[in-house]
Amino acid sequence: MAHLLGGLATPLLYKPIAASFNNNYTPTSSSSSHALDSLYIKRAAELSDKSAGLTAPHPNFGCVIATVPNGTVVGEGYLYAEGTVPAEVQAVEAAGEQCRGATAYLNMEPGDCHSNNSAVSALIKAGISRVVIGIRHPLQHLRGHGIHALRSEGLQVDVLGEDTQNKTIEEALKACLFVNAPLLYRAASRVPFSVLKYAMTLDGKIAASSGHASWISSKKSRTRVFEMRGRSDAVIVGGNTVRRDNPRLTARHGGGHVPRRIVLSQTLDLPEEAHIWNVSEVPTIVATQRGARRSFQRLLASKGVEVVEFDILDPRDVMDYLYDRGYLSLLWECGGTLAASAISSGVIHKVHAFVAPKIIGGKNAPSPVGELGMVEMTQALELIDVCYEQIGPDILVSGFLQPVPDLTPTIPSIQETSAIDPTISPYESNIIFFYKTWDPYGAFSNFSLHPIQMPDEIGELVTWSSVEHYYQAQKFVGASDPVAKICIEEIKCAKSPEEAARIGRRIQRQQPNLVRPDWESIKIDVMYKALKCKFTTYPYLNSLLLSTAGSVLVEGSPHDLFWGGGRDGEGLNYLGRLLMKLRSEFLGDSSTSQNSLLHQTSENK
Numbered sequence: 030m031a032h033l034l035g036g037l038a039t040p041l042l043y044k045p046i047a048a049s050f051n052n053n054y055t056p057t058s059s060s061s062s063h064a065l066d067s068l069y070i071k072r073a074a075e076l077s078d079k080s081a082g083l084t085a086p087h088p089n090f091g092c093v094i095a096t097v098p099n100g101t102v103v104g105e106g107y108l109y110a111e112g113t114v115p116a117e118v119q120a121v122e123a124a125g126e127q128c129r130g131a132t133a134y135l136n137m138e139p140g141d142c143h144s145n146n147s148a149v150s151a152l153i154k155a156g157i158s159r160v161v162i163g164i165r166h167p168l169q170h171l172r173g174h175g176i177h178a179l180r181s182e183g184l185q186v187d188v189l190g191e192d193t194q195n196k197t198i199e200e201a202l203k204a205c206l207f208v209n210a211p212l213l214y215r216a217a218s219r220v221p222f223s224v225l226k227y228a229m230t231l232d233g234k235i236a237a238s239s240g241h242a243s244w245i246s247s248k249k250s251r252t253r254v255f256e257m258r259g260r261s262d263a264v265i266v267g268g269n270t271v272r273r274d275n276p277r278l279t280a281r282h283g284g285g286h287v288p289r290r291i292v293l294s295q296t297l298d299l300p301e302e303a304h305i306w307n308v309s310e311v312p313t314i315v316a317t318q319r320g321a322r323r324s325f326q327r328l329l330a331s332k333g334v335e336v337v338e339f340d341i342l343d344p345r346d347v348m349d350y351l352y353d354r355g356y357l358s359l360l361w362e363c364g365g366t367l368a369a370s371a372i373s374s375g376v377i378h379k380v381h382a383f384v385a386p387k388i389i390g391g392k393n394a395p396s397p398v399g400e401l402g403m404v405e406m407t408q409a410l411e412l413i414d415v416c417y418e419q420i421g422p423d424i425l426v427s428g429f430l431q432p433v434p435d436l437t438p439t440i441p442s443i444q445e446t447s448a449i450d451p452t453i454s455p456y457e458s459n460i461i462f463f464y465k466t467w468d469p470y471g472a473f474s475n476f477s478l479h480p481i482q483m484p485d486e487i488g489e490l491v492t493w494s495s496v497e498h499y500y501q502a503q504k505f506v507g508a509s510d511p512v513a514k515i516c517i518e519e520i521k522c523a524k525s526p527e528e529a530a531r532i533g534r535r536i537q538r539q540q541p542n543l544v545r546p547d548w549e550s551i552k553i554d555v556m557y558k559a560l561k562c563k564f565t566t567y568p569y570l571n572s573l574l575l576s577t578a579g580s581v582l583v584e585g586s587p588h589d590l591f592w593g594g595g596r597d598g599e600g601l602n603y604l605g606r607l608l609m610k611l612r613s614e615f616l617g618d619s620s621t622s623q624n625s626l627l628h629q630t631s632e633n634k
Contacts, residue, residue: 063193065100067201069093069134070163070189074204076107076116077136081208082260082286082358083110083525087465088167089208090148092116093134094124094157103127110525111465112478112495115139115148121155128155136205138166138188139175147478149178159185163205167216170469206433211358214378217434220348221356223376225368226257227397228383228423235365238391240273246383249421254362255280257381261288261360263314263351266305267367268294277304278362279311286531287311288360291351293367295342297322308333309539316350318342333538344374354587355464369399372410372430380412382426461577462594464585472570473582473608475500475592476526479570481562496559497526501533503555504544513543556592557607564611574612582608 077091087110094104104127106119117139121128139148152160160179165188166172179186189205190198206213211222228246229235236242244251258264259280270276271292278290290305290313297317305313306329315329319338326336339346344367351359361371371377382397403409412428419425463470471477475496482490483499486506493499502520505513516536523529537544564570584604586593592604 063195064197066134066161066187066189067197069095069100069102069132070136070161070201071204072102072105073116073134073136074163074201074208076105078208079107080109082288083527087111088137088140088212090116090140091136091208092120094120094128094131095134096127096131097158103131110527112476112497112526113524114478115151117148118151121151121157124155128157130156130158132159132161133157134161134163136163137209138162138164138172139179140166140168140171146178149175152179153182153184157184159187162186162188163202164188164209167209167213210378210433213434214431215352215357220345220352220376221262221359222378223348223359223361223371224257224261224379224381225361225363225371225377226254226381226383227362227368228385229397230385230387230389232388232390233396234389234391234394235397236273236395237389238394240395242274245385245387247385247421247423250383250385250423250425253420253425254383257360258288259286261358262356263289263291263359265291265293265359265361265363267363268292268296268299269364269366270362271299271303271305273364275300275303275305276362286527289314291316291359293317293342293344293347293363295321297325299325301325301328306332306334310535316342316347344371344376348374348376365396365399368397369401372398373401378431379429380427383420384424384426386422459580460583461580462583462585464593468585470573470577470582472573473604474584475556475560475604476530479563479567481559481566483559483562493521493559494523495526495529496556496563498523498529499559500552500556501529503552504533504537504548507545508543510543512540516540516543553603553607556604557611560607561611561614564615571615574608575615578612578616581605582612 073091073093075091076093077089079091080089087108090108092104092106093102095102104120104122104124106114106116106123108114108116117133117135120133124131133152162176166175176186176188190202214220214222227235228250230245235245246254258278264278266276266278271294278288280287287310289311292299292305292313292315294315295318297315299315312333312335314335314337316337316339317326319340321338329336337350339350348359361368361377363371368377401410410430412426412430413432415426415428417424417426461470462468463473465471465474465476468474472479478495480492480494481496481499482492485491493502498520502517505516516532520529520532523532564574582605583594583602584592584600586600587595589595590600592600592602594600594602594605
């Protein structure tokens with residue numbers, strides 16, 4: 030698979046499976062069987078793409094179940110977001126009894142985290158006889174675990190392309206790589222997946238000599254840009270873009286979530302009033318050089334804008350920082366100067382160029398990419414895996430500056446190494462970090478898919494999809510304003526813990542009058558009660574928690590300085606503290622030892 034090139038297409042476009050072959054088609058040879066496998070793997074990838082922009086940094090998973098031998102699709106599903114029902118579970122539920130003896134097609138190996146094997150269990154219990162997987166899981170601590178679990182239960186598991194290669198299989202594998210390109214880049218390169226987007230005239234200008242740029246591309250192209258933003262964690266611009274265009278950088282028509290806005294400016298020579306400083310809907314981060322315009326930094330802080338200083342404002346350093354903050358996919362909508370700097374730093378992976386059938390001329394009119402220091406055409410950077418698409422009157426040219434990383438080679442995990450050499454410890458210290466649900470201890474997260482039942486105001490039990498759903502809703506319980514009840518219901522119905530968190534935080538920012546007056550004093554107790562319910566309800570979670578006895582638990586969120594440990598250990602780590610307190614309670618420790626442990630953790634922060 031090392032020769033496969035490409036990246037995430039936006040959006041993925043495939044012909045419907047029904048148009049590609051007859052559902053009553055019966056494979057008569059090995060080649061036709063591979064063709065059928067490839068088509069269904071491509072369909073699984075297409076399904077998984079439906080969650081793009083909603084899952085970061087979670088992988089995109091899709092599942093198709095087809096009967097044998099006629100190949101009729103009887104069930105499909107995709108992982109909507111972290112903490113929601115796995116794709117495999119959805120597909121099994123849709124197929125019902127037709128799962129017996131059927132084949133399941135997955136674009137990626139199941140990513141069940143430690144103690145949460147619902148995806149694998151669903152396939153086994155349903156009677157699936159064969160599983161075809163597009164690519165192995167890119168995260169080392171999960172790679173091979175799903176395949177091993179399925180094979181140990183007697184299921185035939187085939188990884189597409191590992192025994193046979195042909196053009197049809199290569200196209201299917203490309204589809205699997207494309208749909209999870211951001212995760213693959215992040216896992217291999219330790220930087221977020223970065224896409225440079227720009228619109229230019231036929232003569233290569235992004236604005237007139239005066240700087241006027243509205244609008245180069247068509248309305249249909251601008252709608253596509255909104256979709257791209259909705260699939261990204263953040264949108265990056267430079268100071269010139271803020272000064273010249275005063276952008277909002279929203280995903281108004283694109284669906285999905287609203288990405289954060291990030292401004293890179295060395296001097297902070299920026300306007301005091303700008304649309305991007307309004308953080309009521311979505312946060313804004315400004316990255317700048319250390320010491321730049323302290324008074325303006327204070328002004329931005331007063332507006333709720335986060336300012337991050339760097340010794341030298343270099344795109345590579347900014348990407349390292351955003352990687353540590355958990356970002357997966359970034360969309361660069363900057364001018365030519367910053368675009369050139371980002372390309373030279375090697376942080377741009379893909380390019381989307383909207384070319385409008387217009388000519389504006391101008392010797393001094395800006396171009397999409399500034400000076401790169403190249404003097405010969407032989408030095409030109411060539412895009413790979415290029416595709417062309419007409420959008421209204423415009424042409425969208427997309428291609429990749431770097432191939433999707435090849436993560437095929439299997440490297441022994443630290444657990445496997447420890448089994449060979451017992452002197453090697455799986456952990457460098459007795460600190461256990463957890464963050465997202467696919468981490469080794471990700472089930473500790475308040476975002477994990479473990480519904481809980483908690484009493485409401487009159488004592489009746491109410492089911493919540495996750496601890497995070499319950500926690501966010503409790504912010505507005507008891508408020509006299511009837512709008513608060515509507516907010517609670519909106520949070521309760523959120524499709525995923527991420528959405529519940531976004532809704533709760535947005536309402537808290539925009540309508541602080543709806544938040545219960547005692548929230549700051551009771552929120553720790555609210556979280557503790559919810560966690561206790563979760564770890565009491567699920568015995569395997571209780572066992573997992575008890576297995577960490579003697580270790581310090583740290584919630585690894587780099588940007589949550591209250592519940593998490595922070596990027597450099599500056600966070601308060603209250604989620605880790607509560608779990609340790611709960612662990613002590615389950616172990617029957619005295620309150621004295623509990624307080625001692627919490628005090629010791631606080632001193633170590």
